[in-house]
Amino acid sequence: MAEHPAYPVGLRLAGRRVVVLGGGQVAQRRLPALIAAGADVLLVSPEATPSVEAMADTGEITWERRRYADGDLADAWYALIATDDAGANQAASAEAERHRVWCVRSDDADQATAWTPATGHSEGVTVAVLTTDARGRDPRHTAAVRDAVVEGLRDGTLVAPHHRTRTPGVALVGGGPGDPDLITVRGRRLLAEADVVIADRLGPRDLLAELPPHVEVIDAAKIPYGRFMAQEAINNALIEHARQGRSVVRLKGGDPFVFGRGMEEAQALAEAGIPCTVVPGISSSISVPGAAGIPVTHRGVAHEFTVVSGHVAPDDERSLVDWPSLAGLTGTLVILMGVDKIGQIAETLVAHGKSPDTPVALVQEGTTAAQRRVDATLATVAGTVVAEEVRPPAVIVVGNVVGVGPAATRNPR
Structure with a gap:
């Protein structure tokens, strides 16, 4: 035998x-x-x-x-x-x-x-690997082959095209904070199977270079807007490509539903009768601080964290953020899209009771090769942003968790 x-x-x-x-x-x-x-x-x-x-x-x-x-x-x-x-x-x-x-x-x-056999599963497929040489069985090698095949199917590096007709539609894919390795397995697989990819500027751009030549890549920032609002033009582009029978991926930075207008796109697709799949992504609100050595919660330091948008100033009538209440919280405050408004935000927090000495960290280009961290306090952050030439995209963390990590990860100003 x-x-x-x-x-x-x-x-x-x-x-x-x-x-x-x-x-x-x-x-x-x-x-x-x-x-x-x-x-x-x-x-x-x-x-x-x-x-x-x-x-x-x-x-x-x-x-x-x-x-x-x-x-x-x-x-x-x-x-x-x-x-x-x-x-x-x-x-x-x-x-x-x-x-x-x-x-x-x-x-x-x-x-x-x-x-x-060494078995694994990916999207309805079971991969089973056996050593063919009965006299030289090597379970570790067999498992390694299994892992390589399954991982390739999951992340899209091993492309196995579906030969049955696929249902056209759109996948709203959260690409994560920027590092291409931080997109989800499902998101990467859908990218590999796409006919059209409409990408945000803040999405994981390195992944686009891996797409097959036939895939049409559209920069959402360069879609001709004409008489349309920017978001309306993007919605129309998603609908038009899907109606042409194409598999469309809307590649977004972070998570589609965390300040990403993903629900606006999902609603537009639903109204047009276009099937839509939502693939959650790793939000920069927690991943970027983590990559910079900052835990948004820590035992004995912070029992809650709040994520807010800082794209409009606290005194702007369009702002929906209750800044006075945030000033009274003892946990962590994470601010997205707030680099150019951080001076006004800091003044508002201090005016409503937050200590001027509250630590602040700004993490620019988080999780990418260009990542850098600049530390300050609420009293100094406005000047620090100018002096250090901090530019978007940057995640801002306010709270005592900023000082929790090893000193080597910090550069206080």
């Missing part, structure tokens, strides 16, 4: 008896997949790990608290032998052979009649 490779096959175990001998770590790793396959699982073991016991307590498996006995495999379709009793393993393996039950052994794969 060792001279021949294993024949790969997918077992359909829904409603069929599967016997697992042993309730240790091997069972703990293998049982979830058997349960997901709909198998009628009988566990035979005098004891089990807490996780395996929980599966029995919730009724996902049947557990008989005893050792293996001859006849346990008589009605099984598949068996997993994973006890620490070599004699019991050998006896159970022999019984499986007599009853023609496919049997996996964790202690001696060469004596088994089946091997468990």
